[in-house]
Amino acid sequence: MHLKCHVFxxxxxxxxxxxxxxxxxxxxxxxxxxxxRQQWSKLKTFLQNADPNTILQELIASGADAELTFRHSHSxxxxxxxxxxxxxxxxxSKIRSFLDDFVKKDTSSSVSSVFHAISVCADSFCVNSxxxxxxxxxxxxxxxxxxxxxxxxxxxxxxxxxxxVSCNPLLSALVKEGETEDVxxxxxxxxxxRIEPNLITFNILISGLCKMGKLNKAKDxxxxxxxWGFLPNVITYNTLIGGYxxxxxxxxxxxxxxxxxxxxxxxxxxxxxxxxxxxxxxCKDDNLSAAMKVFGEMQNQGLKPxxxxxxxLISGLCxxxxxxxxxxxWDEMTLLCLKPTVVxxxxxxxxxxxxxxxxxxxQLFDDMGKQxxxPNVITYNTxxxxxxxxKKMEDAFAMYHSMFERGIFPDVSTYNCxxxxxxxxxYMAEAWKYVDEMxxxxxxxxxxxYNILIxxxxxxxxxxxxxxxxxxxxxxxxxPSHLxxxxxxEGYCTEGNLKAAMIMRARMEKEGKRANVxxxxxxxxxxxxxxxxxxxxxxxNEMLEKGLVPNxxxxxIVKEEMLEKGFIPDIEGHLYNVxxxx
DNA sequence: GTAGGGTTAG
Numbered sequence: 001m002h003l004k005c006h007v008f009x010x011x012x013x014x015x016x017x018x019x020x021x022x023x024x025x026x027x028x029x030x031x032x033x034x035x036x037r038q039q040w041s042k043l044k045t046f047l048q049n050a051d052p053n054t055i056l057q058e059l060i061a062s063g064a065d066a067e068l069t070f071r072h073s074h075s076x077x078x079x080x081x082x083x084x085x086x087x088x089x090x091x092x093s094k095i096r097s098f099l100d101d102f103v104k105k106d107t108s109s110s111v112s113s114v115f116h117a118i119s120v121c122a123d124s125f126c127v128n129s130x131x132x133x134x135x136x137x138x139x140x141x142x143x144x145x146x147x148x149x150x151x152x153x154x155x156x157x158x159x160x161x162x163x164x165v166s167c168n169p170l171l172s173a174l175v176k177e178g179e180t181e182d183v184x185x186x187x188x189x190x191x192x193x194r195i196e197p198n199l200i201t202f203n204i205l206i207s208g209l210c211k212m213g214k215l216n217k218a219k220d221x222x223x224x225x226x227x228w229g230f231l232p233n234v235i236t237y238n239t240l241i242g243g244y245x246x247x248x249x250x251x252x253x254x255x256x257x258x259x260x261x262x263x264x265x266x267x268x269x270x271x272x273x274x275x276x277x278x279x280x281x282x283c284k285d286d287n288l289s290a291a292m293k294v295f296g297e298m299q300n301q302g303l304k305p306x307x308x309x310x311x312x313l314i315s316g317l318c319x320x321x322x323x324x325x326x327x328x329x330w331d332e333m334t335l336l337c338l339k340p341t342v343v344x345x346x347x348x349x350x351x352x353x354x355x356x357x358x359x360x361x362x363q364l365f366d367d368m369g370k371q372x373x374x375p376n377v378i379t380y381n382t383x384x385x386x387x388x389x390x391k392k393m394e395d396a397f398a399m400y401h402s403m404f405e406r407g408i409f410p411d412v413s414t415y416n417c418x419x420x421x422x423x424x425x426x427y428m429a430e431a432w433k434y435v436d437e438m439x440x441x442x443x444x445x446x447x448x449x450y451n452i453l454i455x456x457x458x459x460x461x462x463x464x465x466x467x468x469x470x471x472x473x474x475x476x477x478x479x480p481s482h483l484x485x486x487x488x489x490e491g492y493c494t495e496g497n498l499k500a501a502m503i504m505r506a507r508m509e510k511e512g513k514r515a516n517v518x519x520x521x522x523x524x525x526x527x528x529x530x531x532x533x534x535x536x537x538x539x540x541n542e543m544l545e546k547g548l549v550p551n552x553x554x555x556x557i558v559k560e561e562m563l564e565k566g567f568i569p570d571i572e573g574h575l576y577n578v579x580x581x582x
Numbered sequence: 583g584t585a586g587g588g589t590t591a592g
Contacts, residue, residue: 137583175585203585210586238586245587276587311588333585346589353590381590406590416591451592 076109076117076327080131087127095131100136104207119158125528129160135167145173145576149182155191164190168200175208183208206236210243215252218243237263239271245281253285276308283316291316307333311343319349326351336548342368346378355387358395361386375406381413388421395423412438416448423456431456447478447491451546454484458491462498465489480511486518493526517543528561536562 079102086095114135118128132155138150141577142371147168155162167190174182187205190197197205210273218240222232243518244256256278263270275298282291291313298305310333317326319393330340340348345368352361365383368375381405387396399417404409415438422431431453435445450473456464466488472479485508492501501523505515520543527536543550550558 141583165583170584172584198584200583200585204584207585233585235586240586242586269585273587278587280588306587308588313588315589341588345590348589350590376589378590383590385591411590413591418591420591446591448592455592481592487592 004414012146015175016332035059065110076113077121080114080117082120083131084121084124084127087130088124092130092134096138099131099134103135103138103142103144111147111154115151115154115158118509125160128158129155129162132158132160133162133166136162137169140166140169140173143173145170145177145179148173149186151180152186152189156193161193162195164195164198164201167195168198168204171201171208176202178211180208180212184214198294199225199229199233199236202228202230203233203235203239206243207239210239210246213243213247215240215247215255232266232268234268234271234274235265236269238271238277241274241281242277245277245284247386248281248285253281253287253290253335256281272298272303272306272309275303276306279309280312280316283312283319286320287505288316288320288322305333305336307338307341307344310327310338311341311347314344315347315350318354321355323348323351323355323357340371340373342373342376342379345373345375346382349386350380352380353382353389356390358386358390358392375407375408377403377414380408381411381417384414385417385421388417388424391425393421393425399418403575408439410441410443411441412446412449415443416446416452419449423452428456428460445476447473447481447484450478451481451483451487454491455487456493458487460493461491463488463491463495463497480513482508482513482516482518485511485513486516489519490522493522496526496530498523498526498530515546517551517554519547519558520548521551524554525557525561528557531565531568533562533565537567 005319010104021253068159079098083095083098086092086098115132118131132151136148136151136155139145139151149381152162152170152537167186171183171186174186184203187201188196190201202221204205206218206221209215209221222236222240225232227235241256241259241263244252244259248256256348260270260274260278263274275294278294279291279298282288282294295305295309295313298309310329314329317329330348333344334340346365349361349364352358352364361383365375365379368379380399383399384396386394387399396418400410403414415434417430419434422428422434435449435453438445449467454466454469457463457469470480470484470488473484485504489508492498492504505519505523508519509515518540524536524543527533527539540550540554543554
């Protein structure tokens with residue numbers, strides 16, 4: 001308990017203040033009395049022995065400023081007692097500023113001790129609920145989502161009622177942080193605790209489910225919200241379309257189009273965001289003609305393409321090798337007085353880098369400074385990757401060193417670019433040095449780093465070492481991807497260890513990762529190389545039975561290895577009839 | 583007091 005005398009009114013008012021207290025008939029507060037008589041040592045002894053509640057009551061009764069009392073007391077119980085007093089007098093903005101201060105500065109109190117303090121010093125369910133509700137919101141606003149979710153859970157245990165005002169931001173923060181399980185947990189509990197969701201609640205939930213790839217569940221929620229009396233709005237539909245667009249790579253773009261039709265049929269008018277989402281989706285699905293069609297349709301509807309529209313198209317064209325067309329769009333947008341931002345620059349710089357035009361990339365990079373657009377870490381990463389893939393390692397490292405001078409600091413991707421470059425050039429030891437350096441900068445190795453290292457070890461025939469890294473992935477609580485497993489399977493196949501490759505596939509499926517086209521291609525190629533064409537053929541049939549669509553690479557393997565060796569695959573007719581995806 | 587779109591690395 002630390003109390004300072006400036007909790008009380010200024011010295012020159014003290015006498016008047018004391019007289020006022022006496023005249024009001026209040027019993028002379030001991031603390032006030034001691035302070036008035038400036039008996040500091042007695043005061044100290046008194047404070048050390050007194051019960052916090054007594055002191056608090058005296059302070060409140062003496063008219064001391066509640067806010068100051070709170071700020072100078074280090075006891076949770078006293079603090080929350082003050083909050084209750086404020087809640088009774090409806091001084092909510094003061095409570096908010098107290099809590100904000102508390103959440104920012106207090107790093108020692110656990111959520112459970114806070115709840116204990118709140119519940120012991122109050123009796124009113126309503127007041128407690130209000131304070132707890134504000135506490136949850138304050139945690140979220142201060143980016144302490146983990147404490148927010150804990151408070152949400154405890155509020156349930158204590159039976160305090162939260163409001164949609166704090167549950168929505170909590171849900172939104174959980175979605176942004178990718179805490180997928182908690183998103184569904186909070187929503188389910190809101191319903192259970194009769195916290196009525198609103199349209200925004202549903203939109204946040206749908207957005208979360210889309211990010212998790214649970215598109216079917218997201219669609220179910222759209223039906224649920226109608227039952228609650230909320231009709232999906234333009235944001236709901238845009239979120240769903242965006243969800244399907246992100247799945248464009250696995251052929252879900254047609255579903256995005258279906259949602260668009262549904263949206264129009266329900267009388268919701270697509271806006272710029274709708275069109276931009278679709279354009280970006282088609283671009284990432286390498287379907288530039290569809291993207292351009294939507295671009296035209298958008299203008300027909302009287303909607304003006306904006307920066308985001310051009311950024312998507314420029315990026316899409318660049319990734320498809322159509323850098324010249326990207327440059328003409330750049331010119332078009334500048335004519336429309338849309339000023340390229342760092343995102344636009346990054347897209348085009350990336351286009352030059354990916355298409356072996358490092359001089360042009362450099363020119364554009366230098367132009368940014370002249371145009372007053374600052375490069376960011378993505379610009380640097382793009383340039384570093386471009387230079388190292390062009391085998392200009394000195395330039396890549398010069399870029400890396402120069403970013404520090406501009407106050408831009410490397411992130412995990414920067415190191416992944418460098419590590420990947422060093423591995424490609426065979427400098428494994430150097431690559432590991434950069435793994436250490438990123439640790440030194442407080443950056444955590446991510447799955448991409450592991451995939452790079454695993455790929456490099458496998459290509460050197462050190463599959464056993466690579467498998468040890470797979471175990472390390474789990475220890476770091478990361479989740480291996482299809483790429484991780486496919487790389488390892490390929491590693492085993494290249495060293496001719498087909499048995500180990502099949503065991504790795506089994507492990508992959510056990511982890512819930514179903515073998516994909518790449519997995520089959522790698523395995524089929526492995527069996528072909530060993531001359532086991534019948535087994536390869538069996539795998540090919542298995543792949544088709546599972547509904548996987550062979551791609552160009554499957555076709556090449558079958559043609560080169562099987563057909564040319566006089567082996568006619570059982571599924572030949574089947575394989576040649578399916579549409580081969582590039 | 584909260585919801586939707588654009589840029590990098592495997």
